[in-house]
Structures are given as structure tokens and as C-alpha cells.
Amino acid sequence: xxxxxxxxxxxxxxxxxxxxxxxxxxxxxxxxxxxxxxxxxxxxxxxxxxxxxxxxxxxxxxxxxxxxxxxxxxxxxxxxxxxxxxxxxxxxxxxxxxxxxxxxxxxxxxxxxxxxxxxxx
Numbered sequence: 001x002x003x004x005x006x007x008x009x010x011x012x013x014x015x016x017x018x019x020x021x022x023x024x025x026x027x028x029x030x031x032x033x034x035x036x037x038x039x040x041x042x043x044x045x046x047x048x049x050x051x052x053x054x055x056x057x058x059x060x061x062x063x064x065x066x067x068x069x070x071x072x073x074x075x076x077x078x079x080x081x082x083x084x085x086x087x088x089x090x091x092x093x094x095x096x097x098x099x100x101x102x103x104x105x106x107x108x109x110x111x112x113x114x115x116x117x118x119x120x121x
Contacts, residue, residue, distance in 0.1 A: 051082040
């Protein structure tokens, strides 16, 4: 199959036939796969504005490790296109950052960062 979406749909159909996996989990995997392909094709250009990169301090459990995405540099390459980059380490793993207490830590930091950027009236 030449079409990316047809390919992933065929794989998911075959998986549904042999495994009891919730539809929501399969749909999430489908969306993640297609998003990843879009991200891989994108070539970011320079951005001169302020950027905050929130990074999990721990590896995510139960995920497949892919050497293509394993990086040692703190900025994950974003410093190459974002000269005004702040990297903020957040306790927890990638999948936990959207849940309390980690999301609260991110929200508090982001609120302070935005307050610094808004001129007083």
C-alpha cells in the first residue's frame, strides 16, 4: 500500500482480529503513528521568539525505545532553531506530565514566564 493511512488501518484491522485491545487504545496508536510521520517530515525553520521546552526527568515506562529518537542533548536539538530557548526539567515521565502534580508544576512555571512577558498597564 502506498497510502500511509491505509497501511496503518490494515495493521490495526489485523490486530483487532487477533487481540482484545480497546478501540480507544488502537485509535490513540493510530493517531500517534500518523502524528509521528508528520513530525518526521517537518523541517523547522528559525524562530527568534522565546521558547520554553518542558522535559520529563524520567523515561516513560512501558514504551518502546527507538534509537532514532534517543538524544543526549538537553535541548533535543531545538536550540539549533530557537536561540531564546529555556529548558525546564519536570519530575516524572513523559506520559505523566499531563496529570497532577506534574501539570501543576508546568502551569505554575508557565504562568510566571507569561507574567514576565506581559508589560504592566
